[in-house]
Amino acid sequence: MNFLANPLVLALLIPALATAEDSVVxxxxxxxxxxxxxxxxxxxxxxxxxxxxxxxxxxLIGAVGQLAADDLTRVGHAHISEATARLPGVWLSxxxxxxxxxxxxxxxxxxAGSCAxxxxxxxxxxxxxxxxxxxxxxxxxxxxxxxxxxVWRGPGTxxxxxxxxxxxxxxxxxxxxxxxxxxxxxxHDYRRVKLGWQQEQGSQRWQVAANGVRDGGFKDQSGFDQxxxxxxxxxxxxxxxxxxxxxxxxxxxxxxGYVRGDDAYKDPAIWKTNPNPEAYRDAQALRLSTQxxxxxxxxxxxxxxxxxxxxxxxxxQHFLPGQPLEENGQTSAGVxxxxxxxxxxxxxxxxxxxxxxxxxxxxxxxxxxxxxxxNVRFQGQxxxxxxxxxxxALFANAEWQANDRxxxxxxxxxxxxxxxxxxxxxxxxxxxxxxxxxSATGSCRYYRPQDRTDSTSNTNIHAGLDYRLSEQLxxxxxxxxxxxxxQINELYRLQLEQNIDAIDAEKLRSSEAGLRFQQENxxxxxxxxxxxxxxxxxxxxxxxxxxxxxxxxxGVEWQLRYALDAKWQIATAGAWSKHQYAxxxxxNGLNINGxxxxxxxxxxxxxHVLFQPSDxxxxxxxxxxxxxxxxxxxxxxxxxxxQVLNLTLQKSYRLWELRLRATNLTDKRIADxxxxxxxxxxxxxxxxxGFVAEVKRFF
Numbered sequence: 001m002n003f004l005a006n007p008l009v010l011a012l013l014i015p016a017l018a019t020a021e022d023s024v025v026x027x028x029x030x031x032x033x034x035x036x037x038x039x040x041x042x043x044x045x046x047x048x049x050x051x052x053x054x055x056x057x058x059x060l061i062g063a064v065g066q067l068a069a070d071d072l073t074r075v076g077h078a079h080i081s082e083a084t085a086r087l088p089g090v091w092l093s094x095x096x097x098x099x100x101x102x103x104x105x106x107x108x109x110x111x112a113g114s115c116a117x118x119x120x121x122x123x124x125x126x127x128x129x130x131x132x133x134x135x136x137x138x139x140x141x142x143x144x145x146x147x148x149x150x151v152w153r154g155p156g157t158x159x160x161x162x163x164x165x166x167x168x169x170x171x172x173x174x175x176x177x178x179x180x181x182x183x184x185x186x187x188h189d190y191r192r193v194k195l196g197w198q199q200e201q202g203s204q205r206w207q208v209a210a211n212g213v214r215d216g217g218f219k220d221q222s223g224f225d226q227x228x229x230x231x232x233x234x235x236x237x238x239x240x241x242x243x244x245x246x247x248x249x250x251x252x253x254x255x256x257g258y259v260r261g262d263d264a265y266k267d268p269a270i271w272k273t274n275p276n277p278e279a280y281r282d283a284q285a286l287r288l289s290t291q292x293x294x295x296x297x298x299x300x301x302x303x304x305x306x307x308x309x310x311x312x313x314x315x316x317q318h319f320l321p322g323q324p325l326e327e328n329g330q331t332s333a334g335v336x337x338x339x340x341x342x343x344x345x346x347x348x349x350x351x352x353x354x355x356x357x358x359x360x361x362x363x364x365x366x367x368x369x370x371x372x373x374x375n376v377r378f379q380g381q382x383x384x385x386x387x388x389x390x391x392x393a394l395f396a397n398a399e400w401q402a403n404d405r406x407x408x409x410x411x412x413x414x415x416x417x418x419x420x421x422x423x424x425x426x427x428x429x430x431x432x433x434x435x436x437x438x439s440a441t442g443s444c445r446y447y448r449p450q451d452r453t454d455s456t457s458n459t460n461i462h463a464g465l466d467y468r469l470s471e472q473l474x475x476x477x478x479x480x481x482x483x484x485x486x487q488i489n490e491l492y493r494l495q496l497e498q499n500i501d502a503i504d505a506e507k508l509r510s511s512e513a514g515l516r517f518q519q520e521n522x523x524x525x526x527x528x529x530x531x532x533x534x535x536x537x538x539x540x541x542x543x544x545x546x547x548x549x550x551x552x553x554x555g556v557e558w559q560l561r562y563a564l565d566a567k568w569q570i571a572t573a574g575a576w577s578k579h580q581y582a583x584x585x586x587x588n589g590l591n592i593n594g595x596x597x598x599x600x601x602x603x604x605x606x607x608h609v610l611f612q613p614s615d616x617x618x619x620x621x622x623x624x625x626x627x628x629x630x631x632x633x634x635x636x637x638x639x640x641x642x643q644v645l646n647l648t649l650q651k652s653y654r655l656w657e658l659r660l661r662a663t664n665l666t667d668k669r670i671a672d673x674x675x676x677x678x679x680x681x682x683x684x685x686x687x688x689x690g691f692v693a694e695v696k697r698f699f
Contacts, residue, residue, distance in 0.1 A: 044056055044057075044058070045057035045058075045066060045523075047060055047064050047066060047150060048123075048124065048148075048150060048170065048172060049064055049121075049124065049150040049151075049152045049168055049170040050062060050064065050152065050157050050159070051157065051159055051350065051397070052124040052159050052303070052336075052338065053303075057516075058474060058516060058518060059407065059466060059474075060466075060476075061407075061409050061464035061465065061466050061476045061478050062152060062153075062154065062157070062464070062476075062478055062512075063089075063152070063153045063154060063512065063514060063525075063527045063529075063557065064150055064151065064152050064153070065086075065087030065088055065089075065090060065150070065151045065153065065559065065573070066148060066149070066150050066151075067083055067084070067086060067087070067148060067149040067150075068148050069146070069147050069148055069175070071083070071086065072143070072144075072146055072148070072149065074618070074620060074648055074650065074659075075648070075661075076144075076184070076648075076659060076661060076692065076694060077143070077144065078186075078190065078192075078213070078215065078692070079094050079098060079100070080092055080100070080138055080139075080143050080149075081093070081094045081100060081672075082663075083143070083149060084149070084151065085606055085624050086571075086573060086606050086608070086622075087151050087559075087573060088153075088527075088557040088558060088559050088573040088574055088575045088605070089104060089105050089153050089555065089557045089575040089577065089604075090103065090104050090151050090153070090167075091103040091108060091601070091604060091626070092138070093108045093599070093672060093673045093684075094672040094673070094684070094686075095136070095672070095673070095684055096217075096219070096222050096253075096255050096256040096257075096684065097215070097217070097222065097223075097224040097253040097254070097255060097256075097281070098136065098139040098224060098226065098251060098253060099136045099139075099253075099255070099281070100135070100136055100138060101114065101135055101599075101673065102117075102118050102135065102138075102169070103599075103600075104118050104151060104153055104166045104167030104169070105153050105154055105166050105167060105529065105531065105553060105555065105577070106118075106166040106167075106553065106579065106600075107579045107597040107598065107599050107600030108599040108600070108673065109135065110598075110599060110675070114135055115133040115134065115135055115487055115489070116130075116133040116162070116163040116165075116484045116485075116487055117163070117165045117166050117484065118163070118164075118165065118166050118167050118168070118169060119156060119160055119162075119163040119164040119165075119167070119168045119169070120133075120137055120138055120141070120168075120169050121160075121168060121169070121170045121171070122141050122170070122171045122172075122173060122247070122287070123170075123171075123172060123173050123245065123289075123291075124159070124170060124336075125287075125289055125305065125307055125336065126163070127140055127141060127285070127287065127309070128140075128309070128311065128330065128332075129309070129330055129332040129334075129356060129358035129360065129389060129391075130161070130162045130163065130356065130358075130389070130391055130417055130485055131358070131360065131387065131389055131417070131419065131485060131486075131487050131488045132328070132330050132358070132360045132487065132488060133163065133487060134313070136281075138169065139226070139249070139251055139283070140249050140283070140285040140311065141171045141247070141249075142171075142173070142174060142209060142211070142228040142229075142230045142247060142249070143171050144194070144211050144228065145174040145194060145196065145209040145211060145228075145230065146171045146172055146173065146174060147172040147173060147174055147175035148171075148172040149169075149170075149171055149172070150168075150169075150170045150171075150172070151167060151168070151169050151170075152164075152167050152168040152169075152170070153166075153167050153527070153529075153557065154166070154167060154478075154480065154510050154512055154529060154531070155460070155462065155480040155481065155482035155508060155510045156168045156482065157397070157411060157462055157480075158395040158396070158397055158411035158412060158413035158460060158461070158462060159338070159350075159352070159395065159397070159411075159413075161354065161393050161395075161413055161415045161458075161460070162415060162417065162458070162483060162484050162485045162505075163484045163485075164482055165482045165483070165484050165506065165508050165533075166508075166531070173209075173230055173232065173245055173247070174196070174207065174209035174230050174232070175207070176196040176197060176198040176207045176208075176209060177198070178196070178198075178698055179196060179197050179198065179698065179699050180194075180195075180196045180657075180696050180697065180698045180699070181193075181194070181195050181196075181696070181697050181699070182194045182657075182694055182695060182696035182697070183694070183695055184692055184693065184694040184695075185692070185693055186690060186691055186692035186693065187218075187689075187690035187691050187692070188215065188216045188217060188218050188223075188687075188690065189214070189215070189216025189217075189223070190213070190214075190215050190216065190692060191213065191214045191215075192211060192212065192213040192214075193211065193212050193213075194209075194210070194211040195208065195209070195210045195211070196208070196209050197209075203235055203236050203237065204233065204234065204235050204236075205232075205233070205234045206231075206232070206233055207230075207231070207232040207233075207234075208229070208230070208231050208232075209229075209230040210227075210228065210229045210230070211227070211228050212225075212226070212227045212228075213225070213226050213227075217254065217256070218272065218685075218687045218688070218690075219256040219272050219273065219274045219685065220256070220272060220273055220274040220277065221254050221256070221274050221277040222254055222255065222256035222274055223253075223254055224251065224252060224253035224254065225251075225252045225253075226249075226250065226251045226252075226253075227248075227249070227250045228247075228248070228249045228250075229246075229247070229248045229249075230245070230246070230247050231245075231246040231247075232244065232245050232246075239294050239295065240292065240293075240294045241291075241292070241293050241294065242290060242291070242292050243290065243291045243293075244288075244289070244290045244291075245287075245288070245289050245290075245291075246286075246287070246288050247285070247286070247287045247288075248284075248285070248286050249283075249284065249285045249286075250283075250284050251281065251282065251283045251284075252280075252282050253280060253281045253282070254277070254279070254280055255276065255279035255280055255281055255315070255316070255318065256274040256275075256276065256279070256684075257274065257275045257276030257279060257318050257319065258275065258319075258682035258683060258684065259271060259273060259275065259682075259683050259685055260275070260680045260681060260682055260683075261680070261681055262681045263681070264681060264683055264685075265669055265670065265671040265674070265683040265685045265686070266669045271669065271685050272685070276318040278316065278318065278323070279315075279316045279318035279323075280315065280316055281313065281314075281315035281316075282313065282314050282315070283311070283312070283313040283314075283315075284311065284312055284313075285309075285310070285311040286308075286309070286310045286311070287307065287308070287309045287310075288307065288308045288309075289305055289306065289307035289308070290305065290306060290307075291303060291304075291305040292304045292305070298341070299341075299342070300339065300340060300341035300342075301339075301340040301341075302337075302338070302339045302340070303336070303337065303338050304335065304336070304337045305335065305336040305337070306333070306334070306335045307333065307334055307335075307336070308331075308332075308333050309330070309331070309332045309333070310329075310330070310331045310332075311329060311330055312327075312328070312329030312330075313326075313327070313328055313329065314326070314327045317364075321370060321377055322366045322368050322370050322377045322379075323366070323368055324364045324365060324366035324382060325364070325365050325366070325367065326362070326363070326364050327362070327363040327364075327365075328360075328361065328362045328363070329360070329361055330358055330359065330360040330361070331358070331359050332356060332357060332358035332359070332360075333356070333357050333358075334354065334355055334356035334357065334391075335353075335354070335355050336352070336353075336354050337352055337353050337354075338350055338351070338352035339351045339352065345401075346400060346401040346402070347398065347399070347400050347401075348398070348399045349396065349397065349398045349399075350395075350396065350397040350398075350411075351395075351396050352394075352395050352396075353392065353393060353394050353395070354391070354392070354393040354395075354415075355391070355392050355393075356389070356390075356391040356392075357388075357389070357390055357391075358387075358388070358389045358391075359386065359387075359388050360386065360387045360388075360389065360488055361385070361386045361387070362383055362384075362385055362387075362488065362489065362492075362493060363381070363383060363384045364381070364382040364383040364384075364446075364493075365380070365381050365382065366378070366379055366380065366382060367379065372438055374431070374435065374436070374437050374438045375437065375438060376437045376438065376439050376443070376444050376445040377444075377445050378431050378432075378437055378444055378445075380431060380432040380433070381425060381432040382432075382446045383425070383446065383448060383492075383493055384423075384424040384425045385421060385422060385423050385424060385425075385448070385492055385493075386421075386422045386424065387419050387420065387421050387422075387488045387492065388419075388420040389417060389418060389419050389420070390417075390418050391415065391416065391417045391418075392415070392416050393413060393414065393415035393416070394413070394414050395411065395412065395413035395414070396411060396412055397409070397410070397411035397412075398410055398411070404468070405467055405468040405469075406465060406466070406467050406468075407465065407466045408463075408464075408465045409462075409463070409464055409465070409466075410461070410462065410463040410464075411461065411462050411463075412459070412460075412461050413459065413460050413461075414457070414458075414459050415457065415458050415459075415460075416455065416456075416457045417455065417456050417457070417485050418453065418454070418455040419453065419454045419455070419488065419491065420453050421449070421451060421452050421453070421454070421488075421491070421492050422451050423448050423449065423450060423451055423492075425448055426448070427448050427449065427450040428447070428448060429443035429444050429445075429446065429447045429448075429496065430442075430443075430444060431444055443496060445495055445496065446494075446495060447494040447495055447496055447498055448492075448494075449492055449494065449500055452500070454491060454500065456485050456486070456504070456505050458483040458485070458505050459481075460480070460481045460482050460483055461480065461481055462478065462479065462480035462481070463478070463479055463480075464476055464477055464478030464479065464480075465477060472517055472518055472519045473515065473516070473517050474515075474516050475513070475514065475515050475516075476513065476514050476516075477511075477512070477513045478510075478511070478512050478513070479509075479510065479511050479512075480509075480510045481507070481508065481509050481510070482507075482508040482510070483505045483506060483507055483508065484505060484506045485505050486503050486504065486505065486537065486547075490503055490537055491503055502547075503537065503547050504535055504547060505535065506533060506534070506535050506536055506537060506547065507533065507534045507535055508531060508532070508533045508534075509531070509532045510529065510530070510531045510532075511529065511530050512527060512528065512529035512530070513527070513528055513529075514526060514527040514528070521562065521563040521564075522560075522561070522562050522563070523560070523561050524558070524559070524560040524561075525558065525559050525560075526556065526557070526558045527556070527557045527558070528554075528555070528556050528557075529553075529554065529555055529557075530552075530553070530554040531552070531553040531554070532550075532551075532552055532553075532582075533549075533550060533551045533552075533553070534550050535547045535548065535549070535550075536548075536549030536550060536551055536583075537549070548583065549581070549583050549585065550581075550582040550583040551579065551580065551581055551582055551583075551597065552579075552580050552582045553577065553578070553579045553580075554577065554578055555575055555576055555577030555578065556575065556576045556577075557573075557574070557575040558572075558573065558574055558575075559571075559572070559573040559574075560572050560573075566612075567611060567612050567613055568609075568610070568611055568612075569609075569610040569612070570607070570608065570609050570610070571607070571608045571610070572605065572606065572607040572608070573605060573606050574603070574604065574605025574606070574625075575603070575604055575605065576602060576603050577600070577601075577602060577603075578596070578602060579596065579597040579600040580594060580595065580596055580597060581593055581594065581595050581597060581633070582594075590634050592633050592634065595630075595633060595634065595635050596629075596630050596635055597630075597633070598629070598630050598631055598632050598633050598635075598675060599629055599630075599631070599673065599674075599675060600629055600630070601626055601627040601628065601629040601641060602627055602628075602629070603625070603627035604625060604626050604627055605624075605625045606622065606623060606624050606625065607622075607623045608620055608621070608622050608623075609621045616651065616652045616653060617650065617651050617652070618648075618649075618650045619647070619648070619649050619650075620647070620648045621645065621646075621647055622645065622646040622647070622648070623643065623644075623645055624643065624644045624645075624646070625641075625642075625643050626641050626642055626643075627641045628640050628641040629641070629674075631674050631675045631676040631681070632675065632676040632677070636676070637676040637681070639671060639674035642668060642670040642671075642686075643668070644663075644664050644666075644668060644670065644686075645664070645665040645666060646661065646662065646663045646664070646665065647661070647662045647665060648660070648661045648662075649661075655697060655698045655699070656695070656696065656697060656698075657695075657696040657698070658693075658694070658695055658696075659692075659693070659694040659696070660691070660692070660693050660694075661691070661692045661693075661694075662689070662690070662691050663687065663689070663690045663691075663692075664686070664687060664688055664689045664690065665689065666689075667688045667689040668688075669685075669686075669688070670685075670686035671683040671684060671685060671686055672684045672685065672686045
């Protein structure tokens with residue numbers, strides 16, 4: 001049934017949520033009011049990302065999109081892209097299962113150099129060590145039960161170092177305010193259970209947030225099982241607070257590959273088929289941290305956060321000839337620290353350091369034979385290496401409140417990173433047994449360097465000012481630089497006779513400005529930016545990893561939220577951008593200098609209409625828009641873009657809460673991602689119409 005073709009359905013559903021009185025509230029087991037009506041004026045937004053602590057959004061010198069806990073609960077995302085689609089300038093392009101490719105003020109990053117352009121953190125702690133990112137690593141965070149999600153757009157502040165190039169995605173760990181158990185069921189054999197529990201005992205507070213999901217998969221043989229557990233303990237003393245956080249994640253996924261052919265995502269004969277039923281991904285992650293914070297007798301504030309991390313993953317590279325199996329993992333530890341003090345009534349400074357140690361490893365083995373046994377993509381072990389790293393960073397940040405209207409901020413960060421690489425195989429380009437391959441030189445495709453040590457040091461700065469034009473309107477400008485160190489896969493997982501010394505850190509320069517307006521029932525923001533990247537790491541026409549690329553990026557972003565009255569609210573967010581190659585590079589014999597980067601839509605956005613007839617009921621209609629984009633660097637093939645409608649209904653009564661979400665209401669055929677490569681159109685097919693129903697019980 002087409003919902004939009006029958007408006008009577010919506011007309012009946014939405015009013016049916018209303019109760020006889022708007023004063024219905026949630027009650028606890030003793031009949032005590034837990035949550036009263038919140039419909040009305042907009043509350044001041046608090047942002048954590050930027051300085052690693054609370055800061056009012058209206059004073060922020062930079063651009064951050066935020067999803068509060070209520071937003072995340074309403075969406076109830078099965079994949080994080082469903083939530084971040086509400087933010088301007090952000091596109092987390094969904095792959096199969098929990099896989100994704102990220103975009104923040106950027107094209108979607110694919111292929112060589114796609115990793116580490118965007119820093120991923122939880123409670124401001126990077127979830128992986130510098131040098132070993134993974135484009136899919138957001139599945140290692142319990143965003144399904146997060147207290148909020150913040151995406152800093154553009155270079156991070158000096159509180160963040162390597163990888164904070166185009167942005168920072170920061171998940172705020174679960175903050176349980178009421179014990180609850182929920183069960184969900186949905187299309188494609190989707191099942192999920194979520195538990196939230198908290199208890200306070202004097203100066204201590206315990207919290208557990210856990211969820212487990214089984215998804216049969218929209219496409220053939222593409223389901224996944226996933227479990228996430230977050231445990232938090234807080235102890236508050238007279239002068240000291242300790243917050244301990246343990247996170248454990250497990251993912252077992254059957255992976256679906258591209259469907260191929262022009263407009264294959266529309267073809268009813270193949271759009272739900274899986275060309276790679278043999279593909280899979282198994283991954284585990286664990287993180288443990290304790291944030292110690294307090295104040296000195298002079299009112300200075302300090303924080304020290306030691307942490308431990310571990311992750312390991314195995315997946316079949318079904319997208320490569322021969323389908324080699326990759327195994328990787330890391331164990332790492334570190335300490336974050338910062339000290340904040342006021343020099344006088346108008347000047348505040350932050351001093352800090354970040355120290356990290358990591359032990360990382362990568363293996364690749366190909367079980368299949370391609371043609372001749374001595375093919376350059378030979379059967380056997382391709383790589384087996386370990387990398388130990390040591391990293392130290394020092395930073396300083398200062399803010400000067402010149403007067404009631406003007407504030408100025410500037411910061412500087414220095415970071416040093418060293419890799420100690422050990423090759424556990426024969427060095428060079430031979431097969432794993434030392435024999436030659438069938439090439440003109442006898443070399444195989446895979447080059448394994450000898451043991452070596454490499455280091456890099458980088459500096460980033462930022463400076464900006466915020467000026468209050470009136471009580472409701474303010475403006476900011478900001479300039480910043482950023483960098484990212486080469487990843488270990490870029491340095492040591494090489495091909496043919498590549499040169500490690502030719503690979504260096506990427507550099508980025510940014511300028512941006514913004515206007516913010518906020519009053520009781522309206523908040524609005526618009527940002528403009530320009531970015532220039534140098535030493536961009538790419539794969540050239542010979543398949544070599546090089547970093548002599550240059551790209552330019554510019555755009556406009558906006559977000560608006562308006563409360564028409566106590567029951568109706570509208571919101572919109574969007575972006576226009578242009579991402580271009582800015583260096584001479586031949587691809588298939590063509591110079592791509594000046595071309596639009598592939599998988600970079602010039603426009604994208606969303607709009608939401610929220611109806612809350614009472615404090616116990618709501619209905620939200622969501623419209624998502626993704627503009628057309630080129631599918632290849634030559635700009636010869638194009639995806640037309642798409643629009644999707646979603647609907648969420650919620651109803652609560654005493655100890656129960658119900659939620660129904662319908663996605664892709666019109667059952668439109670879309671591609672989550674489209675590209676053109678190796679002479680073929682390739683698509684990750686987007687899901688058709690789907691439903692999820694959730695029942696939650698408070699206790």
